[in-house]
Amino acid sequence: xxxxxxxxxxxxxxxxxxxxxVFLAVKVGSYSDVSGGPTYAVxxxxxxxxxxxxxxxxxxxxxxxxxxxxxxxDSHSYRxxxxxxxxxxxxxxxxxxxxxxxxxxxxxQYIGLDPGAETENLKNGDTLQITQSAVxxxxxxxxxxxxxxxxxxxxxx
Amino acid sequence: xxxxxxxxxxxxALAVDGLWRAGFMARxxxxxxxxxxxxxxxxxxxxxxxxFSGVLSLLIILVSGLFVGLVLGLQGYDILxxxxxxxxxxxxxxxxxxxxxxxxVAGLLFxxxxxxxxxxxxxxxxxxxxxxxxxxxxxxPIARVVAPRFWGGVISMPLLAAMFSAMGxxxxxxxxxxxxxxxxxxxxxxxxxxVDFRHDVLNGxxxxxxxxxxxxxxxVFEGYxxxxxxxxxxxxxxxxxxxxxxxILALDFVLTSFMFRGL
Numbered sequence: 001x002x003x004x005x006x007x008x009x010x011x012x013x014x015x016x017x018x019x020x021x022v023f024l025a026v027k028v029g030s031y032s033d034v035s036g037g038p039t040y041a042v043x044x045x046x047x048x049x050x051x052x053x054x055x056x057x058x059x060x061x062x063x064x065x066x067x068x069x070x071x072x073x074d075s076h077s078y079r080x081x082x083x084x085x086x087x088x089x090x091x092x093x094x095x096x097x098x099x100x101x102x103x104x105x106x107x108x109q110y111i112g113l114d115p116g117a118e119t120e121n122l123k124n125g126d127t128l129q130i131t132q133s134a135v136x137x138x139x140x141x142x143x144x145x146x147x148x149x150x151x152x153x154x155x156x157x
Numbered sequence: 158x159x160x161x162x163x164x165x166x167x168x169x170a171l172a173v174d175g176l177w178r179a180g181f182m183a184r185x186x187x188x189x190x191x192x193x194x195x196x197x198x199x200x201x202x203x204x205x206x207x208x209f210s211g212v213l214s215l216l217i218i219l220v221s222g223l224f225v226g227l228v229l230g231l232q233g234y235d236i237l238x239x240x241x242x243x244x245x246x247x248x249x250x251x252x253x254x255x256x257x258x259x260x261x262v263a264g265l266l267f268x269x270x271x272x273x274x275x276x277x278x279x280x281x282x283x284x285x286x287x288x289x290x291x292x293x294x295x296x297x298p299i300a301r302v303v304a305p306r307f308w309g310g311v312i313s314m315p316l317l318a319a320m321f322s323a324m325g326x327x328x329x330x331x332x333x334x335x336x337x338x339x340x341x342x343x344x345x346x347x348x349x350x351x352v353d354f355r356h357d358v359l360n361g362x363x364x365x366x367x368x369x370x371x372x373x374x375x376x377v378f379e380g381y382x383x384x385x386x387x388x389x390x391x392x393x394x395x396x397x398x399x400x401x402x403x404x405i406l407a408l409d410f411v412l413t414s415f416m417f418r419g420l
Contacts, residue, residue: 003201010204013212017316020323021362027345028251028326029354 038088040124041069044098044111045079050134052100052109058084060113065090068111084111086122093118097130109134182378189307189377192300196308202301206309210271214317217270218263222321225258226250226328233329234337246339247348250329255352255361256417259322261409264368267314268401272376275306276397279380280390288381303381307373314369315362322361360416367412371404 049071058066066086074081086092095116102109116130196202233249279302282288288298326348333339352358376397383393 006201006205006208009212010207013207013215013313014316016215017319020316020319021358023323024255024319024326024358025354028255028323028348029352029358030349 039066039085040088040122042084042086042122042124042126042128044082044084044128044131045074045077046082046098046100046131046133047079048133048136049080049082050100050109050136052082052111052134056108056110058086058111058113060090060092060115065113082111084128091121094120094122094126095130096122096128097132098128099132100134102135181382182374185378185381186374188299189304189374192297193304193308195297195300196304202305203308203312206305207313210267210275210306210309211313211317214267214270214313215320217266218317218321219324221262221266222259222324223328225262225321226254226325226330227332229253229258229325230329230332230337234333234339243333243337243339244343245347246329246333247344248351250333251326251348251352252357254322254325254329255357257409257413259325260318260361260364260368261405263318263321263365264314264372264405265402267310267317267369268372268376268405269398271310271313272372272397272401273394275310275373275376276380276383276394277390279303279306279377280383280385280393283381283383284385284387284390286385303377307377310373310376311366311369314372315365318365318368319362356416360412363416364409364412367408368405371408372401375401375404 052068052071054068054070056068057064058068066084069083069085071080071082073079082098084098092113093116095118097114097116099112099114100109101112122128229250230246233246234243237243237245237249279288282298282302288302291298291301330344334341334344379393379397379400383389
């Protein structure tokens with residue numbers, strides 16, 4: 001095989017390989033929104049985080065604005081301390097509240113941020129004051145059954 | 158008592174042999190890396206090997222990728238529609254191809270298509286004393302013969318794995334969207350929403366590079382190390398295919414447990 005045909009085939013092969021990679025990068029995959037850029041960390045204490053995991057999304061108005069950076073247990077207050085790494089492009093008021101929500105009935109858990117009305121913004125290392133814990137389905141069902149039992153009138157003797 | 162010492166001796170010989178071979182392989186790998194510079198200065202040698210192990214493997218890789226994608230489309234639809242989530246077909250096809258099937262199956266095909274050919278070529282060169290002849294003429298056979306074949310494989314493998322995955326996703330799309338009638342928009346948008354470039358695509362590429370290094374090293378080593386007889390060459394080819402397959406699957410487990418530990 002002559003040198004030029006060989007070069008042509010190898011060039012074609014390499015171009016096809018890179019075209020496949022570009023296809024995978026552009027059409028199939030997407031860059032996670034929050035990565036690389038500057039972030040600031042805030043903490044939030046929850047009574048119960050349910051099934052929340054590190055790297056879970058933090059959303060506000062449905063848009064991903066950060067990730068859960070880490071979860072630890074505070075042995076003084078017996079609460080879970082969740083560190084949120086928020087995207088530096090999105091400032092939030094200092095009285096923003098955080099709640100643990102579930103996407104869909106069986107979906108993964110994420111943190112929803114509801115912005116407050118304060119004029120000052122959250123800074124790196126701040127703590128969110130208003131939090132709402134995860135809804136634990138078993139507790140909810142237990143409460144429902146308990147209420148139901150209380151409602152039922154005593155059967156006539 | 159005698160039987161026991163015989164068994165122990167056999168075990169010892171096995172361990173020493175294995176250790177010796179591993180050490181020889183590591184030194185061989187270092188030698189290949191050391192003479193890579195010399196072989197890259199004569200680039201046509203490496204280009205020729207990319208042609209033989211990469212371009213000529215295109216057909217088998219593309220066709221197998223298409224069929225794997227078609228099967229994934231059918232099986233994925235069958236499972237997902239039980240849960241009423243057939244829109245997630247794109248996610249399933251893309252993730253299973255990018256993370257596992259692309260690098261692993263492409264690696265296995267590459268080992269049997271290209272790795273065995275490289276072993277046969279080098280083994281036959283050794284049997285016909287071409288390698289010694291080169292040494293006599295002060296041409297380093299590792300720089301002239303081994304290193305170009307090694308790098309040809311290392312460069313071809315990630316490209317082939319990427320093409321395999323792309324072709325497989327196309328196959329899954331053919332079955333899911335064209336044949337069965339999953340919504341086209343949902344197929345692509347759900348796929349894009351849950352496939353992360355760094356976490357899924359890049360990790361798959363890293364896997365394929367590691368498999369490329371492993372398969373190419375095993376192929377050139379077995380060829381270089383073979384008994385210089387007809388039987389020795391055939392045994393070396395068998396060993397290439399078997400140990401490449403084992404190396405790919407074992408390395409895949411190790412890499413997966415580092416990359417996707419569910420964090």
